[in-house]
Amino acid sequence: MTQITPIPTPASDDGYHFQVMRRAIDLIDASEDMMPLEQLAQKMGMSPAHFQRIFSRWVGVSPKRYQQYLMLGQAKEMLRGNATTLQAAHEVGLSGTGRLHDLFLRWESMSPGEFARKGDGLTIYWGWFDSPFGLALVMGTEKGICGLALASEMGEDAAMQDLMSRWPNATFVEDPMMLRPWVLTAFGAKDGGLDKAPLFLIGAPFQIKVWEALLSIPSGEVTTYSDIAETIGNPRAVRAVGTAVGRNPVSWLIPCHRALRKSGALGGYHWGLPVKRAMLAFEAARAEA
Template sequence: MNDNIPLNNHYKQIEKAIQYIDTNFKEHPSIEEVAHNVGMSKYHFIRVFKEYVGVTPMQFLHSVTLNYAKEHIKESKSILDSSLDIGLSSSSRLHELFVNLIGVTPKEWKEKGKDVQITYGFGQTPFGKALIGFTLKGICYLGFYDHNKEEVFQRFNELWENANLIFDEKLANEYLENIFIKNKKYPLLVKGTNLQINVWKALINIPDGQIITYSDVANRLNKPKSVRAVANAIGKNHIGYLIPCHRVIAKSGAMSGYRWGIERKKLLIEYEKNRKE
């Protein structure tokens, strides 16, 4: 195997690897098998593949499998049929794949949240009015608003369009008080792509009172060339404050791109900064 080919000459090998994975993903080829097929050693292949594609070969294989499962499951009569068709040992393995990557089960994906019970309500926070939604698994929505109450509800409703929504303003305000006044921690139930979820995890790890740039987030994810994709993922965050997208600013220092208002973003940053001091 010739591992001394310059990086910019590896394109054809990576293209061949992607084609091999697309064709053989149901057989779950090992990384060694894919690397051998393109004439590279395992660890060199992993490094070069990630440099070109932005994810590891195993992450790419999971993504291809998941995308196929999402389409196949729409037509399948049972989850087990889908599991067997893509070569997984049981429906529990398919369930694990969905949970790890996108935070919802195959059944919830297929039925777009049908029978998922979400309690929601409107209330006051130190940073203005907010809509909060939560399930037994965790908080699934937190959005601020000023006068656009219908707009924030529409966003929430579109995200969980077939869920069973239960309005309980008293309980919603208890949650908001616990979060903003008592600083109580809750699990978060997110719905998004693998990239979005990884970006949101990175945001949670930004220390309280600290601000970083979109480039910083991309670098933390080892995706320095994917700043725009990372920014788009940050913009899709549907759990404000708890997933602190307000702590990310442009490289120029501009406070841009906050769906709940630039002034609120400035206020959140100053509040956390002063609290830390």
């Protein structure tokens, strides 16, 4: 049986509310038109007032406005008007040890030689946690968080296998309490007790360059795979950039959900496209609020 370490409110409430949002997203996806508040609330077995209250608490805007953010047109609009210029972000220090997007993070990466050993000699601690986007599997070494999988779409077993397979020679130890202060800080809980949540990036050198570029994208903004390729000095490597984005092991904290196709289409998302759409809508609505 999975043991889940709760994050204090509001994050634990957000985890429950995300499940409400997921059900609403499924309903919205099945409808060709905007669904009025009364209809959404009825479909979910809630009163309009209760549903409105949960919705507004989670994202700070009305269900109607949230639906607008979930539409593909909104992603395209973000790309046209609000897409971040990654080069500028680097110039003003929004990478490395600076303040990374909307979270306080610090990071370091494993050396290429260490990466080649596929985790040999590493002890990786793991635990299950509530998160604003459903059940999260978090893994970390003594240096920081190295994996964060979201299981709402792929399931718990698949999420566990996914992360463990990335470092097959490591020793895995269940210890959620060791990770808990980092997770609290990463998800914005006030009693995390830390100024910054540490990340420990385990990947090939090219992957880490791409993930560093992702860390420069502010919350509420998006970029394209081609822009990332330009930023890391390899403009022809768009396909390789897309692969590296998809292999990001630390969802949400390394914001691969903010990378879109040049057309404005969302593209894929390793942890489930509905989760990506919810993340973008969550951030856009919070930015507006």
